[in-house]
Amino acid sequence: MTTTAAPATARKPATMAQALTRALRDAMADDPSVHVMGEDVGTLGGVFRVTDGLAKEFGEDRCTDTALAEAGILGTAVGMAMYGLRPVVEMQFDAFAYPAFEQLISHVARMRNRTRGALTMPLTIRIPYGGGIGGVEHHSDSSEAYYLATPGLQVVTPATVEDAYGLLRAAIASDDPVVFLEPKRLYWSKADWSPDAPAEVAPLGRAAVRRRGSSATLITYGPSLPVCMEAAEAAGAEGWDLEVVDLRSLMPFDDDTVCASVRRTGRAVVVHESNGFGGPGGEIAARITERCFHHLEAPVLRVAGFDIPYPPPMLERHHLPGVDRILDTIARLQWESDWTEGRGA
Amino acid sequence: MTVLEQPGSSRKKSSLAGPPPAWRPRVDPAPLLPDEEPYRLLGTDAAARLDSGLLTRLYVQLVRGRRYNAQATALTRQGRLAVYPSSTGQEACEVAAALALEDRDWLFPSYRDTLAAVARGLDPVQALTLLRGDWHNGYDPHEHRIAPLCTPLATQLPHAVGLAHAARLKGDEVVALAMVGDGGTSEGDFHEALNFAAVWQAPVVFLVQNNGFAISVPLAKQTAAPSLAHKAVGYGMPGRLVDGNDAPAMHEVLTEAVQRARRGGGPTLVEAVTYRIEAHTNADDATRYRSDTEVETWRSHDPIALLEHELTARDLLTDEFVAATRDGAEQLAAGLRERMNADPELDPMDLFTHVFAEQTGQLRAQAALLRAELDAEANGYTEDTAGADGSAEEARP
Numbered sequence: 001m002t003t004t005a006a007p008a009t010a011r012k013p014a015t016m017a018q019a020l021t022r023a024l025r026d027a028m029a030d031d032p033s034v035h036v037m038g039e040d041v042g043t044l045g046g047v048f049r050v051t052d053g054l055a056k057e058f059g060e061d062r063c064t065d066t067a068l069a070e071a072g073i074l075g076t077a078v079g080m081a082m083y084g085l086r087p088v089v090e091m092q093f094d095a096f097a098y099p100a101f102e103q104l105i106s107h108v109a110r111m112r113n114r115t116r117g118a119l120t121m122p123l124t125i126r127i128p129y130g131g132g133i134g135g136v137e138h139h140s141d142s143s144e145a146y147y148l149a150t151p152g153l154q155v156v157t158p159a160t161v162e163d164a165y166g167l168l169r170a171a172i173a174s175d176d177p178v179v180f181l182e183p184k185r186l187y188w189s190k191a192d193w194s195p196d197a198p199a200e201v202a203p204l205g206r207a208a209v210r211r212r213g214s215s216a217t218l219i220t221y222g223p224s225l226p227v228c229m230e231a232a233e234a235a236g237a238e239g240w241d242l243e244v245v246d247l248r249s250l251m252p253f254d255d256d257t258v259c260a261s262v263r264r265t266g267r268a269v270v271v272h273e274s275n276g277f278g279g280p281g282g283e284i285a286a287r288i289t290e291r292c293f294h295h296l297e298a299p300v301l302r303v304a305g306f307d308i309p310y311p312p313p314m315l316e317r318h319h320l321p322g323v324d325r326i327l328d329t330i331a332r333l334q335w336e337s338d339w340t341e342g343r344g345a
Numbered sequence: 346m347t348v349l350e351q352p353g354s355s356r357k358k359s360s361l362a363g364p365p366p367a368w369r370p371r372v373d374p375a376p377l378l379p380d381e382e383p384y385r386l387l388g389t390d391a392a393a394r395l396d397s398g399l400l401t402r403l404y405v406q407l408v409r410g411r412r413y414n415a416q417a418t419a420l421t422r423q424g425r426l427a428v429y430p431s432s433t434g435q436e437a438c439e440v441a442a443a444l445a446l447e448d449r450d451w452l453f454p455s456y457r458d459t460l461a462a463v464a465r466g467l468d469p470v471q472a473l474t475l476l477r478g479d480w481h482n483g484y485d486p487h488e489h490r491i492a493p494l495c496t497p498l499a500t501q502l503p504h505a506v507g508l509a510h511a512a513r514l515k516g517d518e519v520v521a522l523a524m525v526g527d528g529g530t531s532e533g534d535f536h537e538a539l540n541f542a543a544v545w546q547a548p549v550v551f552l553v554q555n556n557g558f559a560i561s562v563p564l565a566k567q568t569a570a571p572s573l574a575h576k577a578v579g580y581g582m583p584g585r586l587v588d589g590n591d592a593p594a595m596h597e598v599l600t601e602a603v604q605r606a607r608r609g610g611g612p613t614l615v616e617a618v619t620y621r622i623e624a625h626t627n628a629d630d631a632t633r634y635r636s637d638t639e640v641e642t643w644r645s646h647d648p649i650a651l652l653e654h655e656l657t658a659r660d661l662l663t664d665e666f667v668a669a670t671r672d673g674a675e676q677l678a679a680g681l682r683e684r685m686n687a688d689p690e691l692d693p694m695d696l697f698t699h700v701f702a703e704q705t706g707q708l709r710a711q712a713a714l715l716r717a718e719l720d721a722e723a724n725g726y727t728e729d730t731a732g733a734d735g736s737a738e739e740a741r742p
Contacts, residue, residue, distance in 0.1 A: 035514075061514050067544055072503050072537030079507025082492070083515070087507075099533070106497045107504070114481035115493055117699045152700055175702040205705065252705040 012194070016164045017187040020050045020126075023168035024088065028058050034172060035080065037064040038073055038090030038126075047092055048128060048187055070100035077123050078107050087123045088172055093184075094129040095138035101146070108177045109152030121177045124168070129157075130223045130273050132185035132320055134313040141310055142274030147179045148250055148283070154204055155250040157181040159225035161191035163208075163248060170204050178204070183223035205252030209261065213243035216267035216333055219258055219284060221247040224271045224321060231326040240330055250280055258284070259291050266297040267333045271321050276304030298333040379574035379586040383618045386594040387651045395593050397659060403440060403592040404656060405670050407649050410436040410460045412674035413469065414623075416681050417459070417476075421627045425685045427478045430457040434590070434622035437648035438524075438554045440464050441595035445550075445603050446522055451490045453505040453523035455498070457554075461524065462491050469677065470684045479689040499529040502538030502551065509547045509606075520606045522550045522599070528559025530573050539614065543580040548606035550599060551614045554589060556621035561634040577614035589617030590648040593655075620646075693719060 028034045036054055038046075042065035045052030054063035066073050070091055077087035091097035097104075104125070111121045131140035147155045156171055156178055158164040164182070171178035202208075210225065211232050218228045225246050232242035245261050247254065262268045268288050270281040281302035288300050303321045311319045386392050414433045420426045432439050435457075443464035446452060454461050459472045466489050474483025475494050482493040492508075495501035505523035512519035529535055530553055542549045553573050557564060570576055577584030587598045595617060602613035620643035624631035631640075656662040697704065697712040704712070 067537075067540055069537040069540065071534055072506075072541045075500065075503025075534060075537065076507030076510065076541050079504035079509070079521075080511040081507075082486070082504065083508045083511035085511050085514075102497060102500060102534070103503070106500060110481075111493075112701070113699045115486060115699075116480065116482070116695070118482075118485040118487065119493070120702070154701070203703075252701075253707065255706060 012192065013190040014161055014193045015188050015190050016158070016161050016182075017048055017050050019161045019165040019193060020168055020182065021052055021054075023165045023172075024051060024054060025057065027088070027169055027172040028054065028062060031086065031172075032062075033084060034086045034088060035062050035064065036088045036090070037066050037077065039066055039068050039092055041065060041090050046090060048184065050126070050182070050187075051090065070096055070098075071103050074100040074103040074108065074125065078103060078111070078121065081121050081123050082119055086172060089123065089125050091125060091127045093135070093139045094127055094141040094143050097125070097127050097143065100125075104147075104153070104179075105150050109150045112176065113152060120175050122175045124171045124174075124178045124180050126168075126180045126182060128184040128187070129181045130183050130185060131310060131316050132223060132273075134316075135184075136313065137310070140313075140316065142272070142305065144179075144181060144250060144272075145274055145279050147181075148280055152177070153251065154178045155181065156204055156248065157183060157222035157250065158248065159183065159186065159220075159222050159246050161189065161193045163246075165193075167204070167248060174204060181222060185223050186226070189226070205249045205254055207248055207254035207257040208246045209243060209257065210246045211242065211244040213241040214265055215241045216269060216330060217243045217245055217258075217261045217265045218269050218271055218326070219245045219247065219261075220271040221250065223273055227321060227323060228271050228326065231323045231330075234323055235327060235330055238327070242330070253284075253287070255287060255291065258288065262288050262292045263295040266295055268292075268296070268300045269303060269326070269329055269333070270300065271303045271326060273305050273320055275307045276302050277307045279304050301329050301332060303329050377578045377581070377583050379572055379577070379584040379616070381586075383586045383588040383591075384594050384598060385588045385591050386597065387588075387591045387655050392593070392655055395655075397661060399596065400593060400652065400656060400659070401661060401666070402444070403437075403596060404649075404652050405673065406440040406444070406464050407436045407592060407652060408670050409674045409677055410440055410464065411649060412678050413460060413463060413681065416678040417473065418623065418627065420682070420685050423686075426473060426476045428626045428628060429473075429476055430626045431621075431623040432457055432460050434643065434647070435554055435556055435617075435619045436460060437592035437595050437652075438552065438589045438617045438619055441592055441599050442522055442524060442552055444596055445599035446520065447603075449490070449517070449519050450603070451492065451505070451508055451519065451521045453492045453501045453508075453521060454494050455501065455524050455526060455529070456494050456496050457526065458524045459494065462489075462494070465489055465491060467491055469681050473685065474689075477685070477689070479691055480695075499525050499532035499534040499538070501525075502529075502534055503541060505549050505551075506538050506542045506545070506547050506612075509542075509549045510545050513548060518548075518607050520548045520550065520603050522552060522603065524552045524554065526559065527553060527555040527557070527564055527567055527573060528562065529553075530576065531559075531567055539576070539580045539582070539612070542612040543582045546609070546611035548609070549612040550602040550606055551612065552599065553614065553616045554619055555616055556589075556619050558621060558625070558634065560625045560629060561631075563634070572616055574614060574616035580614075582612045582614055584614045584616065586616050586618065589619030590646050590651060592648055592652055619648075 041051040042055035073089050077089045080087045108121050111119050130142050147153050156167050158167045171180045220228045228244050232244050235242050243261050270284045281304050285300040303326050305319050414431045417429045418431050421429045439460035442461045462472045463469050471483040474480045502523045505521035509521040572586050574584035574586040585598050587594050697708050
């Protein structure tokens with residue numbers, strides 16, 4: 001999707017949450033079939049205020065406070081989509097979405113396929129996800145592996161303020177269901193961003209190279225992007241010139257951008273918050289190995305959350321991949337020959 | 346009398362001040378509790394007021410439905426259907442559900458409700474593709490406004506609520522009728538759908554076909570409620586208990602519920618008390634969990650026989666009418682037999698056609714792999730299939 005160019009206006013700091021709100025408002029204004037629904041999205045404006053003001057502006061029929069029932073929220077949204085609406089549902093927190101899994105997997109993901117295109121599911125499921133905000137249990141899960149394991153779902157997660165706007169617009173415009181994972185610890189991250197002149201947004205499924213580098217590629221998404229950027233800066237001091245690829249969309253997966261980068265750098269590390277065993281990093285590492293094996297100077301490594309149920313908030317800093325753990329992993333890429341003799345110095 | 350003033354209510358008057366106003370339960374002027382006995386028309390004085398045209402219409406559909414069930418069951422024995430959950434004995438529910446709806450309305454059937462879909466006008470072969478195994482859903486749901494036959498239990502109920510709600514938001518007077526079995530009422534989606542429907546006052550009718558068993562588990566192990574229709578009370582919608590083998594009673598109650606919904610009166614829960622004469626499917630052995638005596642008792646309360654009694658009393662069940670009805674049903678069966686015995690033509694490449702609106706790179710590569718395999722198969726595996734055309738790199742998923 002390409003947003004129309006607007007006159008350049010003064011850019012001022014905006015948060016990711018504000019960009020998301022703006023995306024919802026613009027989508028609703030552009031298309032009367034877009035309906036926002038979920039627990040607390042109306043009067044309260046969402047617990048993270050992402051739907052703030054929508055009920056007032058568009059009425060309760062288009063921004064609807066629902067009963068507290070995730071399967072019911074998603075299940076009724078399926079019926080609404082069948083009748084031509086474009087529902088945008090909010091699951092208040094990552095782990096709150098689990099009651100809706102049957103609807104998601106048995107119906108949302110496969111409706112187009114089972115009806116051979118006669119019934120489509122143009123709906124967006126917004127899920128604030130991930131840790132790092134001191135949430136209590138069931139408020140910090142990274143559940144992307146579950147969604148990735150389900151054919152028929154697109155899985156999208158922004159890491160920047162601009163992408164939060166653009167990717168959400170693209171998700172709502174998509175004729176297929178999108179699980180839109182919002183990294184909740186980046187809700188309050190800021191960028192110089194003018195909502196009146198949003199950047200062009202690539203179609204879903206395009207990764208972005210956030211930092212050019214030559215000695216190894218960090219592949220990441222969502223909440224781990226700022227951590228990887230910081231790690232890349234720190235690694236520079238130690239002589240590593242790291243490239244950082246932000247996937248933006250886990251499904252569709254952008255093999256081309258990832259492989260082009262890895263073939264250039266010869267080394268890859270996948271970084272994400274969700275647990276490593278059975279996590280997205282395993283799939284990504286396998287894809288890289290299958291396609292870039294002869295370009296690799298070292299095994300593809302992963303920096304992921306531990307394989308534990310999400311820890312209590314006072315311990316989560318030990319679980320979440322941080323700069324130090326990424327740097328320690330980078331050091332393991334050195335293999336036998338000294339990297340300074342080869343590429344990247 | 347409100348719901349909370351029922352005899353046996355544990356709420357006693359107290360000398361304490363009443364609860365704050367926000368705690369007060371909603372008191373609906375409409376009666377919510379169902380009748381104590383299933384509502385019946387056939388065999389009662391009220392049957393006299395029934396329209397003869399309606400009775401003959403119902404009869405024709407019941408006979409066709411019974412024949413359809415028999416034919417489909419026979420097709421499972423011939424290996425033409427993977428499975429067929431018969432609705433023999435429940436035809437009155439199926440037919441009444443279809444006839445209670447107008448063209449603009451939507452039907453949300455479960456896997457046992459092929460008959461309702463056929464009675465609504467769906468091509469009998471298209472109604473069976475799920476069970477034949479050539480595709481999951483063989484028809485365009487928009488054409489007859491019939492949602493895909495739903496295999497997971499009760500999950501189609503919230504879809505019906507959402508669709509009806511969306512229609513009302515658009516200003517269309519469309520009603521959704523959703524069908525579920527007694528076992529399905531125990532699922533969480535049943536609860537959430539009914540709750541949403543009542544809160545939104547959505548134009549939906551929920552039809553529970555209580556046929557006695559969820560595969561082998563009897564109703565007594567499914568619920569402790571006096572009836573499944575009683576469940577409506579807690580949601581704030583009327584519950585109706587009906588004799589599911591009494592076709593005109595089913596038709597009347599469902600039509601009333603549909604009209605009420607169309608007028609903005611909100612949802613209704615209808616429990617049809619009926620019986621599954623056949624086993625759950627051909628894979629089930631019903632003798633393990635129920636007695637022949639029980640089945641025979643229900644056979645004597647057969648929906649077709651009940652209606653024939655009324656038609657006879659009206660001199661409508663003439664030899665001519667019976668023969669014409671039977672011939673029509675035989676033609677339906679013969680057509681079904683003939684078409685189902687032809688092998689469907691399937692294109693394996695369809696596997697990738699409708700996963701996403703826009704094919705992903707991963708699926709394009711997998712489609713190329715399958716294409717190469719199919720070509721190799723067609724060529725009799727004469728060459729090395731992997732990478733014969735140099736596309737192995739691309740074809741690898």
